[in-house]
Amino acid sequence: MQQKSKLRKKYLKIRKENYFEIDKKFFSSFLRLIKKKIKKKFTKIALYYPSNFELNVLKVLELKYFSNQMTLLPVVEKNNLMNFYQWKKDDVLTVNKFGMLEPIKTKAKIPNVIIVPLLAFDKDKFRLGYGKGYYDRYLNEYLKQYKDIMTVGVAFSFQKHNKLPINKSDIKLNFVLTEKGIYK
Numbered sequence: 406m407q408q409k410s411k412l413r414k415k416y417l418k419i420r421k422e423n424y425f426e427i428d429k430k431f432f433s434s435f436l437r438l439i440k441k442k443i444k445k446k447f448t449k450i451a452l453y454y455p456s457n458f459e460l461n462v463l464k465v466l467e468l469k470y471f472s473n474q475m476t477l478l479p480v481v482e483k484n485n486l487m488n489f490y491q492w493k494k495d496d497v498l499t500v501n502k503f504g505m506l507e508p509i510k511t512k513a514k515i516p517n518v519i520i521v522p523l524l525a526f527d528k529d530k531f532r533l534g535y536g537k538g539y540y541d542r543y544l545n546e547y548l549k550q551y552k553d554i555m556t557v558g559v560a561f562s563f564q565k566h567n568k569l570p571i572n573k574s575d576i577k578l579n580f581v582l583t584e585k586g587i588y589k
Contacts, residue, residue, distance in 0.1 A: 408570050412533055416524040416564060417457070423563050424458040427584065429467040435557065435582050436470055442555065443517065451477040451489045451516035454498065454506040460559050462520050466494055477516050479539070480507045487539040488513040515547060518555045521578060525566040530578040530588055532558050533569050544576040555579050 439447060450471065455461045465471055477489035481501050492498075492508035501507050521540055523532040534540055548554060558581040565583075581588040 409533060409536065412566065412569070413524055413536060416533065416566070419563060420524065420561065421458045423561065425561075427461060427464055429464045431584060432465045432468055432582075434587055435465065436468055438557075438580060438582075438587060439470075439518065439555075447474065447517050449475045449477055449489075449514055449516045449518070451479065451519040453520065453522045454478055455522075456505060459522055460561060462559055463494075465520070475514065477514050478506075478508045479543075480510055481505070481539065485537070485539070485542070487543050489516055489519075490514065515551055516554065518557065519544075521556055521558045523558045523560055523564065523581075525564050525569060526558050526560055526578070526581045526588070527566050527569045528588070529568075530558070530581055531569050531571050531575055532578055532581075533566070538574065541574050541576050545574060548576070557582055559583075 452462045452465065453459070455463065466476065476492050476494070478492040479487050480490050481487055481503065490508045490510050491514060496508060498506040498508060521532060523534060525533040544556065556576070556578045558578045560581060560583055562583040562585045
């Protein structure tokens with residue numbers, strides 16, 4: 406656990422020092438991946454509202470293809486759980502107890518694709534998150550029932566770590582998208 410804590414501090418600092426703004430072209434390879442890998446009709450994409458020098462995943466909404474999809478954002482709930490709720494680009498957001506922006510809760514939805522935030526990733530597509538375990542708990546619960554949920558980590562290439570320490574609750578991502586390409 407201490408090793409992960411040190412890595413979190415390291416990658417928060419690296420991300421802050423090396424952050425750069427991306428444009429919608431960053432997501433072109435993601436769009437090709439979605440069209441190739443999703444067999445059934447794709448309808449719901451879960452994003453996160455970026456903060457603390459996270460890559461701005463909201464740029465994906467500038468691609469016409471995604472304007473026809475339902476956009477979801479995470480909401481932290483009781484018992485350290487998280488669910489996804491519908492959100493449109495101009496909808497009002499509330500601030501949760503961690504200072505993160507969340508949509509107003511309506512009915513929770515199960516996404517087809519989840520864009521997962523991360524501090525670091527490795528060659529095996531494991532991620533280092535912020536340490537609260539919200540995404541791991543969510544994925545451990547829902548991937549049992551919905552095996553076709555696609556998980557995509559989005560990061561800058563400088564966030565790649567050789568081999569992250571993992572435990573049994575860590576979930577391997579399907580893909581990691583960086584400005585240099587997709588790790589499959």
